[in-house]
Amino acid sequence: MPLPDRYLTSLYVRCEGRCLLIDCGEGTQSAIRSAGRRFKPIDTLLLTHYHADHISGLPGLLLTLGNEDRTEPLDVYGPPGLKRLMGAIKVIVPEVPFDIVCHELEGEEVFRVGDLTARCFKANHSVPCLGYCLTKNRPGRFDPEKAKVNRVPMRLWARLQQGEECEGFTPDMVLGMPRKGLKLIYATDTLPLDSLTELGKNADLMVLEGMFGGTDKDIRALETRHSTMDQSALLAKNAGAKELWLTHYSPANPHPEEYEDEVRTIFPNTVISADGQQTTLRFQEDV
Amino acid sequence: MPLPDRYLTSLYVRCEGRCLLIDCGEGTQSAIRSAGRRFKPIDTLLLTHYHADHISGLPGLLLTLGNEDRTEPLDVYGPPGLKRLMGAIKVIVPEVPFDIVCHELEGEEVFRVGDLTARCFKANHSVPCLGYCLTKNRPGRFDPEKAKVNRVPMRLWARLQQGEECEGFTPDMVLGMPRKGLKLIYATDTLPLDSLTELGKNADLMVLEGMFGGTDKDIRALETRHSTMDQSALLAKNAGAKELWLTHYSPANPHPEEYEDEVRTIFPNTVISADGQQTTLRFQEDV
Numbered sequence: 007m008p009l010p011d012r013y014l015t016s017l018y019v020r021c022e023g024r025c026l027l028i029d030c031g032e033g034t035q036s037a038i039r040s041a042g043r044r045f046k047p048i049d050t051l052l053l054t055h056y057h058a059d060h061i062s063g064l065p066g067l068l069l070t071l072g073n074e075d076r077t078e079p080l081d082v083y084g085p086p087g088l089k090r091l092m093g094a095i096k097v098i099v100p101e102v103p104f105d106i107v108c109h110e111l112e113g114e115e116v117f118r119v120g121d122l123t124a125r126c127f128k129a130n131h132s133v134p135c136l137g138y139c140l141t142k143n144r145p146g147r148f149d150p151e152k153a154k155v156n157r158v159p160m161r162l163w164a165r166l167q168q169g170e171e172c173e174g175f176t177p178d179m180v181l182g183m184p185r186k187g188l189k190l191i192y193a194t195d196t197l198p199l200d201s202l203t204e205l206g207k208n209a210d211l212m213v214l215e216g217m218f219g220g221t222d223k224d225i226r227a228l229e230t231r232h233s234t235m236d237q238s239a240l241l242a243k244n245a246g247a248k249e250l251w252l253t254h255y256s257p258a259n260p261h262p263e264e265y266e267d268e269v270r271t272i273f274p275n276t277v278i279s280a281d282g283q284q285t286t287l288r289f290q291e292d293v
Numbered sequence: 294m295p296l297p298d299r300y301l302t303s304l305y306v307r308c309e310g311r312c313l314l315i316d317c318g319e320g321t322q323s324a325i326r327s328a329g330r331r332f333k334p335i336d337t338l339l340l341t342h343y344h345a346d347h348i349s350g351l352p353g354l355l356l357t358l359g360n361e362d363r364t365e366p367l368d369v370y371g372p373p374g375l376k377r378l379m380g381a382i383k384v385i386v387p388e389v390p391f392d393i394v395c396h397e398l399e400g401e402e403v404f405r406v407g408d409l410t411a412r413c414f415k416a417n418h419s420v421p422c423l424g425y426c427l428t429k430n431r432p433g434r435f436d437p438e439k440a441k442v443n444r445v446p447m448r449l450w451a452r453l454q455q456g457e458e459c460e461g462f463t464p465d466m467v468l469g470m471p472r473k474g475l476k477l478i479y480a481t482d483t484l485p486l487d488s489l490t491e492l493g494k495n496a497d498l499m500v501l502e503g504m505f506g507g508t509d510k511d512i513r514a515l516e517t518r519h520s521t522m523d524q525s526a527l528l529a530k531n532a533g534a535k536e537l538w539l540t541h542y543s544p545a546n547p548h549p550e551e552y553e554d555e556v557r558t559i560f561p562n563t564v565i566s567a568d569g570q571q572t573t574l575r576f577q578e579d580v
Contacts, residue, residue: 007357008323032319032353036295058386062352066319069345070294094384097377099345 007059007257013037013281014059015254017192017213018048021142024120026050027067028138028192034063035070041282046074050119052126053084054195055135056091065098072102079105083117083126085134086110111136127205129196131231137193139205144289145169146182153180188287191247194254197228198237206245210287214238216252216278219265223258232256235265239272251279294346294544300324300568301346302541304479304500305335308429311407313337314354315425315479321350322357328569333361337406339413340371341482342422343378352385359389366392370404370413372421373397398423414492416483418518424480426492431576432456433469440467475574478534481541484515485524493532497574501525503539503565506552510545519543522552526559538566 008014014031018038025047027034038045048071054060071080082092088110096102109117116125122140129135148167156179158166165172166180191206193199194215206212217232218224227234235252242250250273255262263278270276277283295301301318305325312334314321325332335358341347358367369379375397383389396404403412409427416422435454440447443466449459453467478493480486481502493499504519505511514521520528522539529537537560542549550565557563564570 007360008326008353010323010327032350033323036297036320039295040297056385058352058356061385062350062356063319065345065349065352066295069349073294091384094381097381098343098348 008033009257009260011281012255014063015194016063018043019122019140019190020047022121023047024049026052026119026122028052029054029060029194030063030067031059032062032066035067037281041284045070046076049078049080051080051082051084052119052124052136052138052192053082053088054129054137054192055085055131055133056087057133057195060195061091064095068095068099068102068106072099072104076104079107081107081109081119083109083111083124085136086112087134125205127193127199127201129193130199131195131197135195137191137196137199137202139209140190140192142188144185144187145177146184148180149182150180152182156180186290188289190287191245195231196233197231198233198241202241203244206241206247209242209245209247211249211251211285212238212242212245212247213251213253213279214241215254216262216265216269217254217256217259219259219262220268235262235269235278236272239269239276242276243273247273247275249275249277249285251277251283253279295320296544296547298568299542301350302481303350305330306409306427306477307334309408310334311336313339313406313409315339316341316347316481317350317354318346319349319353322354324568328571332357333363336365336367338367338369338371339406339411339423339425339479340369340375341416341424341479342372342418342420343374344420344482347482348378351382355382355386355389355393359386359391363391366394368394368396368406370396370398370411372423373399374421412492414480414486414488416480417486418482418484422482424478424483424486424489426496427477427479429475431472431474432464433471435467436469437467439469443467473577475576477574478532482518483520484518485520485528489528490531493528493534496532496534498536498538498572499525499529499532499534500538500540500566501528502541503549503552503556504541504543504546506546506549507555522549522556522565523559526556526563529563530560534560534562536562536564536572538564538570540566540570 013033016034017028019026088108111126125139126136129137158175166177169177189209191209191212215233216235218227218234266278300320303321304315306313375395398413412426413423416424445462453464456464476496478496478499502520503522505521553565
């Protein structure tokens with residue numbers, strides 16, 4: 007339920023000029039505008055599940071995208087039921103001037119979103135629900151010695167370095183070992199997922215659920231298949247993540263910042279995120 | 294399109310503890326909360342038409358009403374297509390714990406909403422669209438002389454005065470002529486409706502569209518079947534309304550208050566209404 011100073015949970019991810027949005031509850035478009043972000047570059051929606059607090063902003067978003075004269079197709083990913091959902095939403099917004107391409111994700115699937123690789127994984131909620139792992143790969147450094155050994159003509163070096171195959175030569179013939187890229191994990195509406203310890207290994211940022219704070223709410227979280235702030239902090243610690251943002255607080259948890267000290271005893275780099283929270287993830291400096 | 298400081302147009306009407314809502318674009322539930330109003334007493338929705346800026350907040354509103362443990366049915370009125378629309382919305386919010394009773398309004402119809410009489414009328418928009426006239430009747434004053442002439446036993450006077458029929462006697466047997474009640478007109482998304490001159494006669498409040506200000510936008514308003522601020526002011530004047538609120542401004546009209554002086558030369562009691570605008574309509578003092 008949106009509170010006056012707290013919109014519903016959504017994440018806007020921008021990479022190399024293209025944008026994707028994870029979930030879109032009512033008010034998300036206002037939140038995007040308040041954060042000074044643009045609608046036009048959004049070409050992909052990733053939906054975790056179809057509880058209304060994650061999708062009730064879709065009609066308004068589609069209307070706004072249409073009003074901005076979008077003609078490029080919009081790719082929408084989500085668990086089974088997506089086509090039925092989007093069919094219903096098109097009754098509400100019938101005149102969208104662009105194609106909506108639905109991709110129903112059955113289980114663990116990997117797909118490309120612009121320069122990012124997206125991997126979905128199953129959450130453990132009361133309805134089929136997915137989390138997403140987004141990675142940006144970083145190729146190895148250019149290695150002229152390797153290029154020479156592989157007898158790559160010098161006129162092709164630049165194109166191969168950019169990742170292009172040409173004349174039978176492949177980029178790995180001129181590049182060193184891939185370097186560490188970027189990894190972002192997004193999972194709300196789920197019991198703690200042990201699989202994230204492995205999948206989220208060395209993640210640059212984990213965005214996890216902080217439905218309830220303290221320990222007196224553990225039972226309530228279990229019953230409703232949500233995670234507490236402590237549980238998510240423990241996952242981030244076990245994965246060796248760089249940073250954790252907690253989000254998706256219960257209306258019964260109006261002041262999650264009160265639990266900051268407690269949560270940080272479990273995982274120090276925890277941010278009790280608030281509306282408009284922003285960061286830029288960068289490749290680590292070369293050593 | 295919602296702007297950061299301007300939600301989509303909606304009107305919340307409270308009468309004798311019961312509430313109705315006219316239209317519900319995205320963000321309406323946040324606006325209701327910001328205005329300090331409650332969801333629980335809303336038992337009726339009146340929809341003008343099904344463009345997304347008037348209905349995109351319905352999934353979130355239904356979810357919130359459900360979360361407040363509503364079990365009483367919700368009556369929804371709107372032009373033809375309502376059942377199809379609500380069917381689609383129930384795909385988005387499938388687990389609403391109360392009945393939604395759809396009333397499709399074909400043309401000019403009159404129905405009761407609590408203590409109010411609602412009358413719908415056809416607007417002139419690009420799709421079937423309705424306006425609403427809400428009236429609250431005020432019975433005549435108790436007239437003991439009339440009661441005696443009509444040989445009404447004194448023990449029934451109080452109940453008859455409250456509007457109850459008893460033992461074959463009717464309220465009009467103890468009451469004088471009905472006194473002036475209250476009248477509210479609501480019409481957006483329409484070319485100026487000459488019929489409002491008659492229907493809105495002596496209205497206490499007219500809430501009309503101010504899509505565009507100035508005169509350079511007359512053609513644009515005509516093309517899109519909307520009304521300008523000037524046109525609505527002229528309607529309020531011709532109807533002899535007490536007060537006019539302008540609303541439903543175009544995003545291309547971000548500062549409608551700039552037109553206040555101009556509009557008031559047409560109808561002085563014009564309010565360039567803003568989010569959260571509130572008033573209480575009261576019966577006029579007995580003379």
